[in-house]
Amino acid sequence: MQSRTLPDDQLVQLYLSGEESALGELLNRHKDRIYTYIYLFVRDTYTAEDLMQETFIKVIDKLRSGKYKEQNKFLPWLSRVAYNLCIDYYRREKRLPKVTTRDGFDIFSVLKFSEPGAEGKIIENEFSTKIRKILEHLPEEQREVVILRHYMDMNFREIAELTGVNINTALGRMRYALINLRKLMEAKNISI
Amino acid sequence: MTKNITQDNLIRYIYSETTAEETSLIEEALRSDWELKELHDNLLETKSELSRVKVSPSQKVIDNIMRYSKDNAPMEHFQ
Numbered sequence: 570m571q572s573r574t575l576p577d578d579q580l581v582q583l584y585l586s587g588e589e590s591a592l593g594e595l596l597n598r599h600k601d602r603i604y605t606y607i608y609l610f611v612r613d614t615y616t617a618e619d620l621m622q623e624t625f626i627k628v629i630d631k632l633r634s635g636k637y638k639e640q641n642k643f644l645p646w647l648s649r650v651a652y653n654l655c656i657d658y659y660r661r662e663k664r665l666p667k668v669t670t671r672d673g674f675d676i677f678s679v680l681k682f683s684e685p686g687a688e689g690k691i692i693e694n695e696f697s698t699k700i701r702k703i704l705e706h707l708p709e710e711q712r713e714v715v716i717l718r719h720y721m722d723m724n725f726r727e728i729a730e731l732t733g734v735n736i737n738t739a740l741g742r743m744r745y746a747l748i749n750l751r752k753l754m755e756a757k758n759i760s761i
Numbered sequence: 762m763t764k765n766i767t768q769d770n771l772i773r774y775i776y777s778e779t780t781a782e783e784t785s786l787i788e789e790a791l792r793s794d795w796e797l798k799e800l801h802d803n804l805l806e807t808k809s810e811l812s813r814v815k816v817s818p819s820q821k822v823i824d825n826i827m828r829y830s831k832d833n834a835p836m837e838h839f840q
Binding site for chain 1: 768769771772773776778803804806807808810811812813814815816817818819821822823825826827829830831833834835837
């Protein structure tokens with residue numbers, strides 16, 4: 570089967586007819602984009618890997634129960650599943666009790682930014698690491714627009730709908746994000 | 762800066778979300794307005810840097826997903 574040349578929707582049909590390798594191709598095609606998005610959103614390797622798995626498990630279950638009815642929109646549909654899981658994660662996180670020691674040390678801040686172990690090591694080049702760290706300095710709403718536009722490939726109208734703002738607000742946030750990112754890159758001497 | 766070209770329009774332009782008419786207006790303005798051109802070049806450069814970011818999940822994650830799919834395949838796929 571020449572699955573590499575087939576469009577997503579045909580791979581979905583093949584998968585539903587029992588061709589497991591079609592799922593492998595869909596995963597291979599979209600894993601980096603979806604994972605980059607999730608990783609930049611949650612900023613933690615373990616959480617990102619859990620959410621990545623959860624996303625595809627949900628997608629598998631939805632596909633098999635006939636819940637994907639759109640045509641030629643597999644990636645936006647997949648992206649939406651990932652986005653919803655990230656939002657659910659943040660809602661759950663907000664409910665987590667903050668454990669602070671007497672000297673004001675937040676235990677969760679250490680857990681949250683732990684480094685990946687050898688088994689769960691992610692592949693990321695040096696440049697990506699620098700940019701990812703710089704992205705963390707952006708205000709939350711600007712970071713969100715950057716991630717949705719760049720790594721989920723949503724247009725500004727879709728971003729506005731998804732985040733519940735008007736399109737001019739989404740555009741304004743992107744403009745400020747790019748301006749701020751440039752300043753941060755210049756300050757940290759990252760190649761521009 | 763050219764009056765009719767807002768910074769938000771410029772953002773839509775660098776992300777290829779302008780109509781053909783808007784695109785030609787912006788391109789015309791970029792040829793004559795150095796201030797707009799400078800802003801455009803800066804935004805475009807930062808945009809292209811962002812596009813280089815890529816993070817890949819570990820193979821373990823991919824294997825777990827494939828295993829879940831196989832272990833939960835509908836019965837008819839085994840017949």
